[in-house]
Amino acid sequence: MRITAAQRTENENRIRAAMDRLLRGELPPGGKCDIKTLAREAAVDRTAFYGNRPYSHLRDEFEQRLQSLHDAGDIPDPRDAQVARLKAEVAKLKERLAKSEQAIDELTDFRTEALARLAAQHEEIVHLRQTAAAASRVARLPAARSSTTVIGSCS
Known part of the structure; x- marks a missing residue:
């Protein structure tokens, strides 16, 4: 028509x-x-x-x-605006998540390294104690006594 x-x-x-x-x-x-x-x-x-x-x-x-x-x-269109806003927010959150994951990885590596150092130091201390105990020229000091008297107080 x-x-x-x-x-x-x-x-x-x-x-x-x-x-x-x-x-x-x-x-x-x-x-x-x-x-x-x-x-x-x-x-x-x-x-x-x-x-x-x-x-x-x-x-x-x-x-x-x-x-x-x-x-x-x-x-x-408010729905399109909401979708655009949410996409931007998702991108920002993904970036924050990636940064958080990187920080966690760095802290985990630091923790692992710190534990390894502590274990090595402990091994060194144990070795030094064994060496000191085996050496006859090292004299042991007597254990400290706990004293119940108070030393000199001024009045």
Whole structure:
């Protein structure tokens, strides 16, 4: 069915008005900032936006305007904005996780090295004690006695 020039102009005006509303973020319940919602809001068949159909130039215009908004960081669809925000947050959390894992690896290596050093020092102490016990020229000091008297107090 053919439409008249007046009907086509009226349809284009409705499409442009719906396009402006969607790009401002005024989305209908359950709608997105896409061609399907644009067609529904303008009361035009969605297939009229594709191929050599009469409103394909308006689809191109809509997609270009939407892309320029995205490039400028302004996302009219709150769900798309939420997805972009969550993707950025996930990237940041992945970076934090990688840094935490690196710190844990470094601390684990430090702990392993510290334990190895302590074990080596313990072995050295045990060896020195055995050497000292075996040597006859080393005299043992008597064990310290615990004293219960307090040494000199001034009054």
